[in-house]
Amino acid sequence: MSKYETEINRRRTFAIISHPDAGKTTLTEKFLLYGGAIAQAGQVKGKKNTRAATSDWMEIEKQRGISVTSSVMQFQYEGFCVNILDTPGHQDFSEDTYRTLMAADSAVMVIDAAKGVEAQTRKLFKVCAMRDIPIFTFINKMDREARDPFELCEELEKELGIETYPINWPIGDGKDFQGVYDREKRQIIHFTGHGGAKAATATTVSLGDEGLDDLIGQNLHARLTEDVELLDGAAAEFDLEKVRHGKLSPVFFGSALTNFGVEPFLEGFLQMTTPPLSRMAGETVIDSMEDDFSAFVFKIQANMNKAHRDRIAFMRVVSGKFEADREVYHVQGGKKLRLSRPQQLMAAEREIIEEAYAGDIIGVFDPGIFSIGDTLCAPGKKFQFDPIPTFAPEHFRRVRPLDTMKRKQFLKGAEQIAQEGAIQMFKAPYTGMEEIIVGVVGTLQFDVLEYRLKNEYGVDIFMEGLPYEYLRWIEAADGEPVKEENLTLGTDTKLVEDFKGRQLLLFGSKWAVNWTGERNPNLTFTPFGGGEE
Ligand code: G4P
Numbered sequence: 001m002s003k004y005e006t007e008i009n010r011r012r013t014f015a016i017i018s019h020p021d022a023g024k025t026t027l028t029e030k031f032l033l034y035g036g037a038i039a040q041a042g043q044v045k046g047k048k049n050t051r052a053a054t055s056d057w058m059e060i061e062k063q064r065g066i067s068v069t070s071s072v073m074q075f076q077y078e079g080f081c082v083n084i085l086d087t088p089g090h091q092d093f094s095e096d097t098y099r100t101l102m103a104a105d106s107a108v109m110v111i112d113a114a115k116g117v118e119a120q121t122r123k124l125f126k127v128c129a130m131r132d133i134p135i136f137t138f139i140n141k142m143d144r145e146a147r148d149p150f151e152l153c154e155e156l157e158k159e160l161g162i163e164t165y166p167i168n169w170p171i172g173d174g175k176d177f178q179g180v181y182d183r184e185k186r187q188i189i190h191f192t193g194h195g196g197a198k199a200a201t202a203t204t205v206s207l208g209d210e211g212l213d214d215l216i217g218q219n220l221h222a223r224l225t226e227d228v229e230l231l232d233g234a235a236a237e238f239d240l241e242k243v244r245h246g247k248l249s250p251v252f253f254g255s256a257l258t259n260f261g262v263e264p265f266l267e268g269f270l271q272m273t274t275p276p277l278s279r280m281a282g283e284t285v286i287d288s289m290e291d292d293f294s295a296f297v298f299k300i301q302a303n304m305n306k307a308h309r310d311r312i313a314f315m316r317v318v319s320g321k322f323e324a325d326r327e328v329y330h331v332q333g334g335k336k337l338r339l340s341r342p343q344q345l346m347a348a349e350r351e352i353i354e355e356a357y358a359g360d361i362i363g364v365f366d367p368g369i370f371s372i373g374d375t376l377c378a379p380g381k382k383f384q385f386d387p388i389p390t391f392a393p394e395h396f397r398r399v400r401p402l403d404t405m406k407r408k409q410f411l412k413g414a415e416q417i418a419q420e421g422a423i424q425m426f427k428a429p430y431t432g433m434e435e436i437i438v439g440v441v442g443t444l445q446f447d448v449l450e451y452r453l454k455n456e457y458g459v460d461i462f463m464e465g466l467p468y469e470y471l472r473w474i475e476a477a478d479g480e481p482v483k484e485e486n487l488t489l490g491t492d493t494k495l496v497e498d499f500k501g502r503q504l505l506l507f508g509s510k511w512a513v514n515w516t517g518e519r520n521p522n523l524t525f526t527p528f529g530g531g532e533e
Pocket residue numbers: 018019020021022023024025026027045089140141142143144254255256257258
């Protein structure tokens with residue numbers, strides 16, 4: 001047993017996923033409010049508002065700053081030490097967003113009660129489902145007109161292919177949203193006061209209470225009685241094992257804006273979710289409770305500020321305890337090193353830390369030695385954590401240096417940035433002059449590429465949008481390199497290769513993928529990675 005068992009056991013590390021505007025930022029902030037990490041709501045949110053303003057470089061830098069400061073937040077709640085991982089949405093959605101999910105042990109999925117499952121929810125859900133981690137659903141914005149809760153649960157099941165189990169049930173919606181019914185305790189949690197910046201006040205009343213008509217009104221009482229009968233009659237049973245394996249999603253209702261239902265959710269979720277999960281290193285299971293420290297790098301944030309060219313490597317501590325300045329072994333680099341000045345992010349502030357435990361995320365200054373997926377462990381150990389999957393790019397551009405004399409610097413810079421995992425690079429060597437095609441998960445990465453090439457390598461670039469959205473590795477039946485003239489390709493399909501010479505096809509539509517498959521039966525297609533719908 002580990003010496004640090006109590007510390008590790010009380011940790012809960014999760015990511016919040018949602019479609020933009022469903023209320024992820026608001027909910028995160030309310031968690032921090034309930035956890036006492038911020039005194040009043042509005043602090044996290046305020047930063048976000050500056051984000052959408054303009055798109056000039058300063059703004060991108062600010063955005064990046066924000067993604068650094070809001071990458072991980074830690075707070076204490078009723079004995080739990082909670083780590084929230086942010087998954088950026090909107091225009092800064094990128095491969096990092098997916099990778100961040102690799103560092104989480106569970107996910108909180110925020111759904112807008114008027115909209116149900118939306119595109120980005122679906123994508124992020126898919127990546128969580130790949131790992132079978134527990135997924136908790138918070139149906140938000142109940143203070144607005146909402147869709148029927150039964151219908152919403154049904155949609156989750158149908159669209160995402162996961163069973164659902166409502167832990168609580170909303171009483172009314174819009175202006176009439178009064179509280180939630182706790183199914184296990186058979187109690188109504190009735191909220192009063194517009195929570196907003198302060199915690200909401202709640203009264204608890206049992207379902208059979210005589211005063212219920214007066215409290216919530218006859219109509220809502222009648223509807224609740226009916227709904228509860230339907231819910232109790234439904235076949236689905238609550239099964240914690242299924243929750244822990246991502247097969248059943250517990251559903252909670254509430255309003256992050258008014259705070260109604262936020263605390264019941266936080267409490268219920270923290271009780272049900274798992275302490276830090278083990279990770280695989282080949283055949284070996286590395287358990288969080290092992291004494292020896294181990295961690296893996298899941299994100300590298302290059303600082304865009306030229307004045308201090310630092311990069312921060314974010315790592316998830318998998319086992320044991322991390323201590324600042326103690327020697328660790330960097331497996332991929334084959335070197336022992338000391339991680340000095342490690343940082344942790346408390347609410348909106350960076351802090352230098354001395355120690356961290358399994359489940360925690362730390363950021364360390366990276367002099368350029370780490371790559372995504374690298375393992376750090378105790379000296380004397382040599383295992384490598386399973387690699388972090390690559391995610392399929394969804395946007396493509398043809399990129400060239402404005403000054404043809406700078407082609408060498410351009411290639412060097414772009415390759416370096418590709419190695420950091422921010423972009424994918426392909427070439428189309430079949431058209432005379434070699435053409436470079438860059439693929440990204442989120443379009444902000446194009447701006448980052450342009451800025452970094454200019455500032456770090458002195459190369460101005462020209463980018464041209466390409467209409468592709470899907471890609472597949474291809475292989476011919478005879479194992480020989482595929483020649484374009486032997487293929488039947490539509491106009492929205494392009495043959496390219498990566499920098500190791502492996503061939504791929506880029507497609508403008510899902511339809512084109514199928515069409516090409518049918519017309520080129522000697523080709524085998526392999527999907528690029530996760531994320532793609
Ligand atoms: P996101 O991080 O998922 O993108 O969503 P965010 O929390 O920023 O919320 C998006 C908008 O929805 C915000 O309004 C926010 O106030 C609102 N919102 C979040 N939760 C609730 C809720 O439970 N009920 C209601 N009615 N609204 C909610 P905004 O007008 O875009 O921003 P703001 O001016 O209010 O800050």
